[in-house]
Amino acid sequence: MSKKSLLLSFVPLFLLFLFLPVSVHAYQTGYVDTNGSLLVRDSANTESPVVGSLVDRQTIEYLDVGNGWGQITYHGRTGYVSLDYITETGVDAVEDTDAQDTVVHEEAESPPLNGAPLGSIQRIVLDPGHGGQDPGAVVNNFYEKEITLDIANRAAAYLTDAGYNVSLTRSNDSFIALDDRADYANGTSADIFISIHANASFDLDANGIETYYAPGSAAGQTLAHALQSEAVREIDMRDRGVLPSNYVVLRKTAMPAALIEFGFMTNEYDRSLQQTDLMRDQSARAILRAVQSL
Numbered sequence: 001m002s003k004k005s006l007l008l009s010f011v012p013l014f015l016l017f018l019f020l021p022v023s024v025h026a027y028q029t030g031y032v033d034t035n036g037s038l039l040v041r042d043s044a045n046t047e048s049p050v051v052g053s054l055v056d057r058q059t060i061e062y063l064d065v066g067n068g069w070g071q072i073t074y075h076g077r078t079g080y081v082s083l084d085y086i087t088e089t090g091v092d093a094v095e096d097t098d099a100q101d102t103v104v105h106e107e108a109e110s111p112p113l114n115g116a117p118l119g120s121i122q123r124i125v126l127d128p129g130h131g132g133q134d135p136g137a138v139v140n141n142f143y144e145k146e147i148t149l150d151i152a153n154r155a156a157a158y159l160t161d162a163g164y165n166v167s168l169t170r171s172n173d174s175f176i177a178l179d180d181r182a183d184y185a186n187g188t189s190a191d192i193f194i195s196i197h198a199n200a201s202f203d204l205d206a207n208g209i210e211t212y213y214a215p216g217s218a219a220g221q222t223l224a225h226a227l228q229s230e231a232v233r234e235i236d237m238r239d240r241g242v243l244p245s246n247y248v249v250l251r252k253t254a255m256p257a258a259l260i261e262f263g264f265m266t267n268e269y270d271r272s273l274q275q276t277d278l279m280r281d282q283s284a285r286a287i288l289r290a291v292q293s294l
């Protein structure tokens with residue numbers, strides 16, 4: 001298929017990206033008010049390519065650029081949405097880049113809850129990314145929410161067989177807000193939290209596996225390294241390494257947590273593997289081996 005035929009839509013994992021400063025302007029806040037999803041476009045016109053989508057009720061920060069279009073920061077780049085589907089909730093009191101930097105900085109500096117050391121691991125929460133109205137990345141008819149659940153279910157079976165106590169933030173195609181995922185995990189006595197995702201990029205050549213942990217969480221970093229090294233050992237994909245990130249499910253979980261991206265759905269090679277039972281089984285086995293290695 002041609003690259004242009006790829007239908008991409010990304011749903012942000014967390015809203016912090018949207019609050020990153022772009023320039024010195026007054027940002028407005030609002031939420032997506034539509035029955036379905038709201039398309040994010042490359043430029044402020046309806047002929048412009050679609051670069052992703054936002055889900056209904058998602059809160060955004062945007063700049064009114066006129067003619068009914070709002071500029072947002074979307075996955076680290078600039079995107080545009082029709083303001084016909086945005087209900088304004090206020091003008092951001094923070095109007096200059098420096099002050100916004102401070103807000104972001106403070107959030108990054110606050111000590112993560114999940115800084116406790118890794119003890120003996122008995123109880124694990126697996127978090128299949130996305131679900132329900134939030135499909136995650138979508139490439140043609142391939143949905144991130146489907147592969148994340150499949151890998152999580154397979155991993156849960158392996159871990160249970162190995163004697164671990166496993167629970168999942170979702171076990172079917174339901175929408176669970178990011179905060180609710182962290183709250184759920186915090187309501188259990190889980191020793192670790194593993195969030196399962198597949199990646200997407202505007203760069204169709206981007207490929208490979210990467211794993212994230214909350215900045216400052218040494219135990220989260222150890223968990224992330226274990227997942228990453230077992231995943232690249234099992235799966236024939238590129239090793240993109242381990243990185244800190246302020247994802248909500250990493251920041252708000254009280255136990256050591258990691259988020260693994262099992263390859264890029266937007267990359268033809270990675271996607272060809274992701275669509276096989278073999279790769280999903282390898283992913284699940286990598287999670288088991290990582291837990292056993294801790």
Ligand SMILES: [Zn+2]
Binds near residue numbers: 013129136137144197
């Ligand atoms: Zn995802």
